[in-house]
Amino acid sequence: MTDQLRSEQFMKHALGTLAGSVYRLALAHLRNAADAQDVVQDVFLSLLKSTVEFHDDEHMKAWLLHVTANRCREYHRSAWRRRVESTDDVASFAESAVCDPGLEALFEHPVWAALAHLPEKLRIVVHLHDVEGYSNEAIADILGILPATVRTRLHRGRKQLRENLGANEQAAIITTKQKGANHEPQPFR
Structure with a gap:
């Protein structure tokens, strides 16, 4: 054959x-x-x-x-x-x-760094939903998990991502103030 x-x-x-x-x-x-x-x-x-x-x-x-x-x-x-x-x-x-x-x-980009610090299960769901644009049901099919699990991981991942970005933004503000700069960090585009 x-x-x-x-x-x-x-x-x-x-x-x-x-x-x-x-x-x-x-x-x-x-x-x-x-x-x-x-x-x-x-x-x-x-x-x-x-x-x-x-x-x-x-x-x-x-x-x-x-x-x-x-x-x-x-x-x-x-x-x-x-x-x-x-x-x-x-x-x-x-x-x-x-x-x-x-x-x-x-x-x-700071968003990529913050995303990289998420636990793998959360990182993959956030990536597939927010970067690749897949629906919760499609992600569930791709990963072989329940849609409810996708929603939970997406919620937790976004929450941790906000916390990570908030910590990074605060560190950037402190660093720029210590250097005497008066500009804010650039938003994600």
């Missing part, structure tokens, strides 16, 4: 339109650019070998994000992960990543 692979045109379209979403979710999950790139590569290899028929790009995106979440969970449980100590931390995302200027600007 021969394995059917998807066409080159199909894969170019998928990579061109959806690779950023897959990478952002993997990065939000793993908090390490190199590991996220490995997961993205694995996810698109799964797509290449998959026989799933997609109705549209949204269906394919949901499938890819579901596979990404599963691959990230598998990575966390892997023997490799348990035996290897990572030298990357939350603050060094941008330094270790080879990415476009838009992602570098994202890494430097």
Whole structure:
């Protein structure tokens, strides 16, 4: 039995339109650019070998994000992960990543740093809802949890995010006042 692979045109379209979403979710999950790139590569290899028929790009995106979440969970449980100590931390995302200027600007933004400090379960739900724009029901399908759990995690994640941003804003105000500057921190755009 021969394995059917998807066409080159199909894969170019998928990579061109959806690779950023897959990478952002993997990065939000793993908090390490190199590991996220490995997961993205694995996810698109799964797509290449998959026989799933997609109705549209949204269906394919949901499938890819579901596979990404599963691959990230598998990575966390892997023997490799348990035996290897990572030298990357939350603050060094941008330094270790080879990415476009838009992602570098994202890494430097205080909202991204505050999001990175959330516990994984909360961070993923907030990311899928507020960054990727998925509904609670779609997130529940992607992660394999109940919609009520999604709502709870979203509420808790946003609350912690506000607290983290409030603490960061207060620190920024204190730092700028100590330096003699009279400007407020820039809002997220």
